[in-house]
Amino acid sequence: MTVETTAIRLSNIQALRAVAALLVVAIHIQANELRASADPLLSPWLYHGVAGVDLFFVISGFIMVHVTRGRFGKGRKALEFLYHRALRVYPPVWLFTALAVLGFYAQGTLSDWLSRSGLVESFLLIPQRADPLLGVSWTLIHELYFYAVFAVFLLFPQRLLPFALAAWAGVVAIGLALGVGPDSNPWLALIFHPHTYEFIAGAFAGLVFHHKRLPFPGWITGIGILVFIGGAIVLGLRGPDDYPDFWGRVLAFGPGATLIVLGLAGLESRKSWVSPRWLQRVGDWSYSLYLSHILVIAALAHAWMRFAAPGPLDNIVMIIAMIMAPLFVAAAAYHLYERPTLQIGKAWGRRLFAAPS
Template identity: 35%
Template sequence: MTTEPSQAMRPARAAQLQSIQALRAIAALLVVFGHAAHESETIAERIGLAPLHTSFLHSGGGVDIFFVISGFIMVHTSAGLFGQPGAWRTFLTRRIVRIVPLYWLLTSLLLIGSLFLPQLLNVPIGDWRHILASYLFLPSLRGGYEIRPVMALGWTLNLEMLFYLLFAAAMLLPLRRGMFALSCVLVALALIGAAFQPSQVQLAFWTQAIILEFLFGCLLALLYRQGFRLPAVAAAASVTLGLAALLKWPGVDDPSWLPQVLRLGLPAALIVGGAALYDGAAPRLVLPLAVVGDASYSLYLFHPFALRPLRDVWVRVVGTNLPLEVYMVVAVAVATLSAMLLYRLVERPLTIWFKRPSHRDGDTHRSIYPAA
């Protein structure tokens, strides 16, 4: 039985959630930047310009931030449900309602588009088994060499769904025992992957060490629940250090030999920890970012639909008339604005419509994407 937060605690909690929403925006924008940079390379090759140097940033770190946020939010919003009858069912229903409709809609749109504009695809669509696996969030080989669904970005959702299932199972126990069991399972999976390096597709995918990033977020949420807070200086230092670790510094060797969970996962944990555990009001910069964060799931999933046509339009219409730096700004802006429209016109109405039967339960969960 949980108690309602006091009036004094509610503003702090609201500020903390705004900070998390702002981080969702930053994480999604990092991913968009990385993919826009990739498209700029294609543009440069087609029109004969020198490519941009965007390798200074580990833009893929946005995914790691999403995974840590996911672990944090799941514990933060569901801690009071642990050990309650039927809680696991309520949790999974909320997650499915929140994640599946938009993903299935865009996957279907991609499949239809591939029939008419196959040239926009980097990798051809697989057979019916691969398509079915994509809809069911099951890891499957795409193109015979990479474990990706029809929508390549959906690989993160395949890991998310595994985490949700494990989290739901942990909810059968009281919070402490459930979180201990969840921690043991996640660590065991990562150790199996590191020790045996399985070749079976699903097992290889589900035993990646990156799954430990969900655990990082869970542990941060437990610290938050215990009342642990960071003063402004410590919180700012944590976020700054984490962001600095996502940059590639001149003269400093890139530790590519480290597994991603250490190379990018730990910086992501520092960033999320600094924002989530900060003991104070959210900075003003957080507010506009939080608005983008609301649409971060749409932004994560939809931005390739915006970037790929924009690339071809840019080659045909703009060409060498404007530098590629302008393309990068336009690409990020177009992806962001289109995603915010998609959120308002499609994602949000879909979510409201699908959750109506269980509306009496309420829904404090918010998307983690994207993500997460």
């Protein structure tokens, strides 16, 4: 996912997107090695890579504050904001969801998948009981909800944003106190999900970052990393069948992720440390990497099952392939599809939202 260019590029946050995406990739490499090999090498601790999603949510809140400064109080700007958010989210989702559907059809399992997940809901990212057909895109349903609420905030003066965020947090708390949970109506479960607090925390981090020069950003980053790792330690060894997906992971990873985002942005603003260019480049590919990696890894695992042998050699070869192939596909998808469609959409947006003469 790409960070818009403003007065401060936020290269460190772009690199952090790469880290978040690679954490999620690690989960699926570990899970598919376990599925394909009788003697897996990778630790189940890699399942803590789910924290990459929590990191993404915090980054998203931070970036929304960063890119909308000076655009509050104007209905036209709110519509423009929603247009650009949809432009960034939907075209890549449509591509990789279509590829997932083709894969299910080729395997003869499409009808089974469609009995659980709606086709229209999966393409439009509408809340439903099951995950979308492209499983990882469940997070984008949350993102679109965040953007819709934030667009409402853009209608009011910017000075009211902290109060609006606090009120939003209060509304979510009321819903949770009334018993809304993951088994509730899909729309209610989305609106009152604790993941919303990660977006709100990221937004408050953005407000702090832009309010004044941040003291001790290195310490803030270091403490954030320790808290983040500590969350994984507290949760312990968890697998997909018993991993907390409501308050547990938000409390474990949200605070650390917020401190990391704030600290890294502060380090860059002080010119104390800027991430390596290669990691920023992977950050450019991160959205395509996030959406495509599960398809690539699953295909490799399916092929691996045909020649898996005792011993570690084939595991090592396939683990390397499962790291490199998704990166290659993501780079190709970014340069050949994601960026061109974004450029075309931005050109349309400039005409659509051009100021009247």
